[in-house]
Amino acid sequence: MAATPELVENRLPSPLLLAFWLALASGLVEGSWRLFQVGVQHQIILMPLHVIWMAPLADLLWIGFPALVLVGLHRFWPNVVRSGFVIGTLVIIAVMPLVLLVTAMAKIAAVVLAIGLGIQLTRMILAHPTGFRRLVHRTVLPVLAVVILSGASIGIARTLKERRELAALPSAASGSPNVLLIIWDTVRGQNLSVYGYERPTSPFLSTLASEGTRFDRAIATAPWTLPSHGAMFTGQRPRNLVINIMKPIMDTFPTLAGALAAHGYATGGFVANMAFTTREHGLSRDFAHYDDYPLTLGTVIVSSRLGKAIMDQERVRALLGYWNELDRKSAADVNDQFLSWLGQGKDRPFFAFLNYYDAHRPYIAVEPFKSQFVRDSSSRFQPRTSHLNFKDASRDEIRWTEDNYDAALAYQDEQVRLLIEELRSRGMLENTLVIVSSDHGEHFGDHGRLGHMNSLYRQLLQVPLIMRLPGRVPANKVVTTPVSLRDLPRTILSITGIADTGGIPGVPMTRYWNGVPSDRSSAPEPVFSEVGTRFGMGPYSLIDRGYHYIGWQGQIRASQLYHLANDPLENVDLAQHPEGAALMPAFLEMGVHYVGKRAVEKDSTRKAGEDIIAPGQ
16 A cells, blocks of 8 residues: 555655755765766865855755745645645755756756756655665765864964964064065056045055055066966966966975975965955965954855855846855954964964955945045945946946945955054064055056956056165165066065075065166066966067066957156057057067067957957957
8 A cells, every 4th residue: 555645744854854854965965976076077166265164064054944934834734735845845955956066057957957856856755765764864974974073184284284384484584574475466556545546545555655666567477367376386487387377386486485494484375356366276275374264153154056046147136135255254354364374373474365355356345435536426336246247337327336446446445454553563563564566457448448357558457566674675665677576576585585496486576775786687577578478479568668468469459669758648549640550669679588479469350449359358
């Protein structure tokens, strides 16, 4: 005789226990697959290793709430909301994140597939209720133990590793200064009042510059985060570091952190950009301590593929009225992590790298800076979590977006002030080399573009660079000669008095105040930047002889040339004028040296104004 629905229901685990077990099992499978992607396939998953316990916890949130609702409905209307429907719904939700791991699949197709798989699994469960109940009861505690132990082991392993590395450090030279490198992610010099911007976005940086040296034409090596940061750590050009956008930087070059650690420095990284500066991107190499993903509820939610898929929807963000990234850290959070690490009693100099991310899309302004800088306070515009095309943006929305950007800059400026004052109160400031810079800038309608990584105009390349260390960096000095951030690691080593650079290339910027000649030729080397990766011919940029040359290599348009001093916004392309045309052969010849003959010849065959892709894409 066939079992009645009531009998089957009595043989099944309770819905709440089932929901708990499904969340653990589904999350553990997802977390294990993520670790396999990182450890075996060497993929970037944009999630912390803590995903092994975060994914089960996230799935518990996504499954637990519907389970409570369904159990309540089943108790009130058992003939309408039957146990099979309850179980089937929970199974479908548990299957959903696993199906979504197939990233190439359209979301609607994933939903349909998850429903189909959930129905089939539910039928199997209902056909063998007793066996399934036994399986759940026998495995729920072991699975929970695996999740807990996996999470604990990650934290313990990292703590032990840091202690071992700290204990193995040699003694530092007496009087070695600390090094504090603060990178304002996505910040162009054009919008900072310390560089002449009409709005007071950086009053404290102005104070810092008066106590140290300001570089007026500091040039990033690339218009996006990963290769630019990599260059600041290794002195290498982008094409030597980055294979493609979803691979970590090459680990074959010595790093600034490694060179300083070899001379007794405690090293720590504290980053807010979870898109390109995490451990899996390779920037943590040679840092004993590295804080990337915050261990917060927001990070837990997006550690599940289901949670990320839901929260990536603009409509969901609009419904919740929440536009920020759930795993985002503010500059204040970064400061707190750094100061906490600093307070652990390390009796040696430190090298700390801080990455602020508040001025990056979606440009979330906070008070009181929002009221100070955002001229249109109405709600007709909302932050954009995805890229906005220039052709789809109105002039008013672009201005509103830039206003929020300016407010974020002012917030970061205030956070630097608070951090510096804290170092002063601890008696550490006067023996700390403080450097504030950026990895690249941002477009706000300039040249028909928004965002970054889409050009080599100065809005993306010219960034702030300010250094302060009494006695070693001159006060109130301004360097107007163009410099490359590729020379930053050698500069830091020079200022700290470390002669053994460990093979890091570059020329110290200290030559602009100590009179020591460059170890390159007597004439300064052109400042080189590029978009491309190791295997590809991307656009490149050369700054030399008072001009800025952009070789597009046939990707956008013909080569362009701008006067460095007279045209800071780069509105007049001199390549189309006699003055610039006479200089083009020399820049093309330089291009042969940097990117190869074939690439330069391809670029030189383009016709003026001939576009291949639309500007701003």
